Amino acid sequence: MLSHLNTFFPRQSNFRIQYNFSKMFCFQCEQTMDGKGCTVKGKCGKSAEVSALQDLLVAQLKHLNSIVHHAKENDVKPVTTYSDHFNLEGLFATLTNVNFDEKRFQKYLEKGEKLIEFYLKNGGEKLKSVLHENGIQTADFSYSKPLKDLIKTGKEYQLDLTEEKRPVIFTKELIMYGLKGGAAYLDHARLLGYEDTSLYHYLSESLQKLSLPVSEFSLESLLEFALQTGNWNLSCMELLNRANTESYGHPEITTVSTTPVDGKCILVSGHDLRDLKLLLEQTEGKGVNVYTHGEMLPGNAYPELKKYSHLKGNYGGAWQDQVKEFAKFPGPILMTTNCLIPPAKNYSKRVFTRSSVGFSNLKHIENDDFSEIIKMAKKQKGFKNTKKLALKDIIVGFGMNQTLALADLIIDAVKEGAIKHFFLIGGCDGAEKERNYFEKLAEKTPKDTVILTLACGKYRFNKKDLGVIEFKGNKIPRVLDVGQCNDAYSAIQIALALANAFDTDVNSLPLSFAVSWFEQKAVSILLTLLHLGIKNIFLGPALPAFLEPSVLDVLVKLFGIRPIGDVDEDLKLMLKK
Known part of the structure; x- marks a missing residue:
């Protein structure tokens, strides 16, 4: 695909950003300060100290896997899967809005040190000699140090922003963020017992x-x-899709209530369906209702989860509104993955974290015993006098299996002109006003078009009445909720199936992509779309700060990536397909 790429590189952009930082540097998410990078404190809420520990952990993971690489090449036995699992845990913890706990990072670093020692011990002098030949450090460096010393060391691993090195350094970061996103998906699959050594x-x-x-x-x-x-x-x-669907069944079209019912309650946020299942099992028959929040909304569509009568529906919206929504929720909250915002005092004692999620003053559940959060739920006031509420329901469950079951109907509707165009409008949500673009775009799409949506960006319009397309006595919803961010896999399979049905490729379909990004899982999905050769993606609300101008030039030329602009003008361009 990139065989002619070298012809683009001689032309370098004259545009250069000036970077000034003292305490930290991070630009891995969309909301990064001034579109350049956070240098004093992360806009996500992480401190300069946590940033340094994250930088040190990523450096340690690179070091560890350099040792693993040469251990494998020199047939050092055993090569343990513990390092593979540690890669997932460690990278996941460094995603945006996952872990803010300095002591948890200290534990990760100590665990990594033990793995390094394990390989060096088993490899003996032979491995050490090979490592020395390749310039890989084997001298003792103890991670069992006071936090202040680890933080000081971590600051030495901030990005080198030397101007002439930026294109390569920034593109290495692009890859690292893609790896972080994929590692999060692999970790979810691993917890369900699904692993792939390749x-x-x-x-x-x-x-x-x-x-x-x-x-x-x-x-x-x-x-x-x-x-x-x-x-x-x-x-x-694909592995995570298989893990979820084989564990909980394929998502089905489901109407999800957003109106709470009277009673004690627990709110589950994040992405981990396994935690939702465990909590439903442990709360069954105990008079405690369970509600989903944020990216857990699609959980209501899985047969093995929706069968629990005390799964009452969804509360709230996307992650960025949690400070307001969690404060009003009358029960404890379980954060299974990102996105966690540093909690306010008026509800922090009711928040529990799981897996890679962490914050210094929150209770962390290490095992699968949810008795403490259930006990707290029974002590909280719960919902009362909810009969007077009548909030709008949400329809979910249009995953790959469900949507492809409707394929013949949809294809006929396209052939007969009832459906003129498809849009994929989805991805991450966030607090910036520029994200209103995606809401306005959905509202302005013609009534003979269908919107596929996924991830928390759907909350911009999933309660709006955008209507249905009536065709041969059937009513096809104009908004099809495909699922969580990882269900981009389903959206891709739906697009490929449509292309196959019309004997063409995805780029030739009447299908437009408007993708909102925020963190590293979105980066990994973007790289997947580019790998598949999908072109003319409208990306926003801002382009990644780690796409150095000369690299962005290449992506624009090869793939037609473009920043979102005026809704009406962009819509005209999309409908030209």
Whole structure:
């Protein structure tokens, strides 16, 4: 795909951003300060100290996997899967809005140190000699240090922003963020008992490769690497899709209530369906109702989850509104994954965290025993006098299986002109006013078009009455909720099935992509779309700060990526397909 890429690189952009930082540097998410990077405190809420510990953990993971790489090449036994699992846990903890707890990062670093010691001990002098030949450090460095010393060391691993190195360094970061997103999906699948050693191997080898100096890379090779990572992430999402559907059944069209009912209650936020299942099992018959929040909304559509009568529906909207919504929720809250905002005092004692999620003053559930949160729920006031409420329901459950079951109807509707165009409008949500673009776009799409949506960006319009398309006595909803962000896999399969039905490719379909991004899972999905050769994606609300101008030039030329602009003008362009 990139065989002619080198012809683009001689032309360098004259645009240069000036970077000034003292305490930290992070630009891995969309909301980064001034579109450049956070330098004093993360806009996500993380401190400079946590940022330093995250930088140190990522550096340790690169170091560990460099050792693993050479251990495998030199047949050092045993090569343990513990390091593969640690890669997932460690990377997941560094995603935006996941973990803010300094002591948890200290524990991760200590765990990584033990794995490094394990390989060095088993490899003996032979492995140490090979590592020395390749410039890989084997001298003792103890991570069992006071936090202040670890933080000081972590600051040494901030990005090198030397101007001439930026294109390569920034593109390495693009790949790293893609790996972080895929690692999160693999971790979810692992917890359900689904693992793939080839996917673990790619992650380990990629971390090793990213540890190499800038001089080892060309921009062409890095962009090839980025697209390979997109292919890898496609497989990660496929594995998680299989894990979820084989564990809980295929999502079904489901009407989800957003009106609470009287009674004690627990709110579940994040993405982890396994935690939702465990909580439903442990609350059954105990007089405690369960509600989903944010990206857990699609959980209501899975047969093995919706069968619980005390799963009462969805409360609230996307992650950025949680400070207001959690304060009003009359029970405890379980954060299974991102996105966690540093909690306000008026509800922090009611928030519990799981897996890679952490914050210093929140209770963390280490095992699968939810008795403490259930006990708290019984002590809280719960919902009262809800009969007077009548909030709008949400229809979910249009995953791959369900939507493809309707394929003949949809294809006939296209052939006979009842459906003129498809849109994929989805991705991450956030607080910026510019994200209203996606709401306005959905509202302005013609009434003979269908919108596929996924992830928390759907909350911009999933309670709006955008109508149905009446065709041969059937009513096809204009908004089809495909699921969580990882269900981009389902959306891709739906698009490929449509292309196959019309004997064409995805780019030739009357299908337009308007993608809202926020964090690293969105980066991995974007790389997957590019790997598949999908072009003319409208991306926003802002382009990633880690896309250096010369690299962005290439992506624009090859794939037609464009920033969102005026809704009406963009819609005209989309409808030209």
